[in-house]
Amino acid sequence: MDLFENLSDNQIEAVKTIDEDLEIIACAGAGKTGVVTRRVINILKSNPDILPENIVAFTFTEKAAEELKSRVYKYGEAVLENTKGFANMYIGTIHGFCLKMLQEYIVQFQKFTVLDEIKTKLYIEKNYNFCGMPDLGLKIYTETNLFLSVISTLNENWFERDKWDEKTRAAVDKYKDTFYRKNYFDYSLIMQEMLNQLENNKDFADIILSKIKYLTVDEYQDTNPIQERLIHFIKQGGCNLCIVGDDDQTIYQFRGSDPENILTFRERYGINKYIVLGTDYRSSEAIVDIGKRVIVNNEKRLPKVMESGKLIKYEEGDTVYREFDECDEEYEFIAKRIKALHDSGVKYSEMAVLLRKRKHGPDIAKMFDEYEIPYIIEGVNELFSTAECQAAKGIFDYLAGTIGMMELFQLWKSIDYELDEKEIAEAIATLNVIDVKSKKFYGEFVLQKVYHDFLRRISIVDESNSSEIILYNLGKFSQVINDFETIYYTTIPANKLSSFCNFLKYTADGYYPEGHIANTYIRPDAVNIMTVHQSKGLEFTAVFIPQMNHNNFPSAKMGGKSIWHVIEKDWIPNADRFAGGVEEERKLFYVAITRAKKFLFLTRSPGNAREKKVSEFMVEAKESPYMLGFDEKMVYTGNHIPPMSEDAAPLNLNFSILQDYFDCAYRFKLSMFYGFVQPIVPALGYGKTMHEIVMNIHRRFLSGETLSSEDIEQIVNDSFYLPYANPKLQDNMLEGAKKSIAGYVTKNQDDFANITMAEADIELDMGDGIKVNGRIDLVKRREISGEEKTYIVDFKTASREVTECINAEQLKIYALGYQKLTGETADYLEIYNLDNSESERQRVTEGLLENVSRDIRDAASNIRNNDLPRKCSKGKCQKCYLNYLCLSKKEKQEYEV
Ligand code: SF4
Structure with a gap:
């Protein structure tokens, strides 16, 4: 395959520029992912000394990373004829990279987990008195979000901390101490720790800097100060740097990204090579013209020429505006246009309604219900508005004594499922024997277990569409419990229950969407109703932008308490960027317009008292000769509809997901589609920590160290960590771990010289958006009858309480991953039980790898088709x-369960 096939001159120049630093300004639809992909392959093709592990590419989202990875694998196969070592190439977010490096090279951070937004809130509120929040005068619950904004702003500028006052420095330190005490990171702490280690830990910095020879940063315009500092540090190590971005699409200033990074990049880094990819191949000439006429009104921009590649044919009436007197008329117009476009061949999933503010979503969704238009919307169909979720919540309100038995009974009766009244009564009776106040130890009262035990008593199974929706919501509730218990598991029972009820009442309500919305395995053919921010990086055949009113789009400035009521503006460089302004709003509007490939509908009807006037952006867009007032006689023939994207959702599988699938596809559905989570057990994490211990031992042997038994014991002490165990259990299990590890080392020490890999990442790109990720524990070579054989070893533990184990099916996937990583075929697969030192081996026979590939593809297809028997x-x-x-009841009797 020719690497430069179908590329423009500028694109070719960008792909070829690999020996000097490069700035690529890529306008919307300019094909930047294709250019970055081919540039990566060109680097590998042109320079045999560069290995995939020497290439790092930062993307803004995981989704963008998946797309880039898929293309890199595809071109790797086509141009290099193999993807050997590609699993060692880092393509992903900056946070993801920092976490990976910290955990890979610094033992202390292997214990750390990252808390997402909801768990961070839970953790902060649980530790209100210690986390620095009262020190800044902020109230629990009502000002938690503000506190988190303040902390992340400060942490993203932590190298400016000398400017802060004493009180603020102390609060930030307390916040970090609170997180580190339980081995937690949040996103800003990961970055802060990475920079801290790079700047103060020379060995670590040497490893990272010597590894990275080529660094690419996509969406550079949205980097924040700490990310920029990291990029700068890595560049100082001597790598080749390529940044890709578009100053016209800087839309995350409100959460800290700094547009000055891209505007001043060339001067700061002394870059000579600057390439503009100004041709939009995604959109018609009309869309490009409208976008251009809007964005040129911004003063602070980099120079660039923008034009259409004219790959999408423009037809009169593709881009229209319309004004209405009433909101209902406006939304009805949108619904009718969607129906008309659908009738002419545009899939629902190829259409989007892009909102400046979420508040308009529910009314649009209501109109779509009337017109029977399928849609996906976040923030409208809330989990806690469903009857089944209210019933699930009722279990805990009943235990806390805030509702009575009859009320709980009625809650379960009111769900849309023929439940047996006797069973509901029996389920409630099981709650009556739980005396929470008398329970002293946290392990005696596990919310998830209470929930599962209750559901066990009522017969509710998947037998129709409506029961499927109910199971989705009950499964999502299981995840809500899991989020809570991740933070509160070790709290004493009475406090745990009251905190959970408060969490459901004040925090969780309004936070979780209905269960089926969260299923990422299936992509329904439905219209997307989303905010413009959410649409970044996406594209649609038709885009509708409603409520084009002044003070809606552009949005009026928000009132209320902001971070500047807590910290000083002059502590944060370029602080005015947070405020936003009309130029920032115009960039957002430009992003919205350029999501459209062919059809664009701008509509308005006067909004509330502040939103009566037409948006100035609508006026600017109407200056384009392509923008026409809507005319009922416009007919969409469907003759020139752009090619539709594939419906198949990207599938990111890992070994344990596949293990579940191969074991029983329906159990996979219950856990991965519906989301039912097992109760946490105190020993959870034992398998993980044992893996880390053996990895650390192997790695130190691999680096040439000779380890004494004291060294081994020290490694176990340093690495062993069970986040949910009480001190006694922790001590007992640590002693057991020491014995198991000592036994393993004694038995296998002579073999350590034959280890070739310890904990190797593998990644299988199966094509068609299917990926399998995982890690091989160990690869070693052994001489058998004069022949050297390769063994892939996976460790398991025998602890009865712990479910983290592997099976032979999983090992076969490892074998395939090993082949992709190294280009070699292993001879044997071995499962080694660390707790009893027993092992089992299996030959890698001819045809095994082909069978595994076929099985994975079949699994992916069945998952996507919801064919999970x-x-x-x-x-x-x-x-x-x-x-x-x-x-069924009959099966339960038959199977004695
Ligand atoms: S078929 Fe058996 S293993 Fe599968 S989900 Fe049902 S009970 Fe579980």
């Missing part, structure tokens, strides 16, 4: 932790 057998179903959601 039950695989019943008495032995398996008896042990299945979700059998009560699966088996």
Whole structure:
């Protein structure tokens, strides 16, 4: 395959520029992902000394990373004829990279987990008195979000901390101490720690800097100060730097990104090579013209010529505006246009309604309901508005004594499912024997277990569309409990229950969407109703932008308490960027317009008292000769509709997901689609920590160290960590771990010289958006009858309480991953039990790898088609932790469950 096929001169120049630093300004639809992909392959093709692991590419989102990775694999196969070592190439977010490096090279951080937004809130509120929040005069619950904004702003500028006052410095330190005490990171702490280590830990910095030879940063315009400092540090190590961005699309200033980074990049880094990819191949000439006429009104821009590649044919009436007197008329117009476009061949999933503010979403969704238009919307269909979720919540309100038995009974009766009244009564009776106040130890009262035990008593199984929706919501509630118990598991029972009820009442309500919306495995053919911010990086055949009113788009400035009521503006460089302004709003509007490939509808009807006037952006857009007032006689023939994107959702699988699937596809559905989570057990994490211990031992042997038994014991002490265990259990299990590890080392020490890999990442790109990720524990070579053989070893633990284990099916996937990573085929697969030092081996036979590839593709296809049948057998179903959601009453009797 020719690497430069179908590229423009500027694109070719960008792909070829690999020996000097480069700035690429890529306008919307300019094909930047294709250019970055081919440039990566060109680097590998042109320079045999550069390995995939020497290339790092930062993307703004995981989704963008997946797309870039897929293309890199595809071009790797086509141009280099293999993707050997590609799993060692980092393509992903900056945070992801920092976390990976910290955990890879600094033992202390292997114990750390990253808290997402909801868990961060939970953790902060749980530790209100210690986390620095009262020191800044902020109130619990009502000002938690403000506190988190303040902390992340400060942490993203932490190298300016000398400017802060004493009180603020102390609060930030307390926040960090609170997180580190429990081995937690939030996103800003990961970055801060990475820079801290790079700047103060020379060994670590040497490893990172010597590894990276080529650094690419996509969406550079949205980098914040700490990310910029990291990029600058890596560049000082001597790598080649390529940044890709578009100053016209800087839309995250309100959360800290600094447009000055891209505006001053060339001068600051002394860059000579500057390439503009100004041709839009995504959109018609009309869309490009409208976008251009809007964005040129911004004063602070880099120079560039923007034009259409004219790959999408423009037809009169593709881009229209219309004004209405009433909101209902406006939304009805949108619904009718969507129907008309759908009738002419545009898929629903190829259309989007882009909102400046979420508040308009529910009314549009209501209109779509009337017109029977399928849609996906976030922030409208809330989990806690569903009857089943209210019923699930009722279990805990009943235990806390805030509702009575009859009320709980009625809540369960009111869900849209023929539940047996006797069973509901029996389920409630099981709650009556739980005396929370008398329970002293946290392990005696596990919310998830209470929930599963209750559901076990009522027969509710997947038998129709409506029961599927109910199971989605009940599964999502199981995740809500899991989020809570991740933080509160070790709290004493009475406090745990009251905190959970408060969490459901004040924080969780309004935060979680309905269960089926969260299913990422299936992409329905539905119209997307989303904010413009959410649409970044996406494209649609038709885009509707409603409510084009002044003070809506552009948005009026928000009132209320801001971070500047807590910290001083002159502590943060370029602080005015947070305020936003009309130029920032115009960039957002430009992003919205350029999501459209062919059809663009701008509509308005006067909004509230502040939103009566037409938006100035609508006026600017109407200056384009392509923008016409809507005319009922416009007919969409469907003759020139752009090619539709594939419906298949990207599938990111890992070994344990596949293991679940291969074991019983329906259990996979219950856990991965519906989201049912197993109760946390105190020993959770034992398998993970044992893996880390053996990895650390192997790595030190690999680096040439000779380890004494004291060294081994020290490694176990340093690495062992069970986040949910009480001190006594922790000590007991640590002693057991020491014995197991000592036994393993004694038995296998002579073999350590034969280790070739310890904890190697593998990544299988199966094409068609299917990826499998995982890690191989160990690869070693052994001489058998004069022949050297390769063994892939996976460690398991035998602890009865711990479910983290592997099976032979999983090992076969490792074998395939090993082949992709190294280009070699392993001879044997071995499972080694660390707790009893027993091992089992299996030959890698001819055809095994082809069979595994086929099985994975079949699995992906079945998952996407929701074809996930039950695989019943008495032995398996008896042990299945979700059998009560699966088996009929008759089967339960038959299987004795
Ligand atoms: S009970 Fe049996 S058939 Fe049902 S999900 Fe579990 S393992 Fe599969």
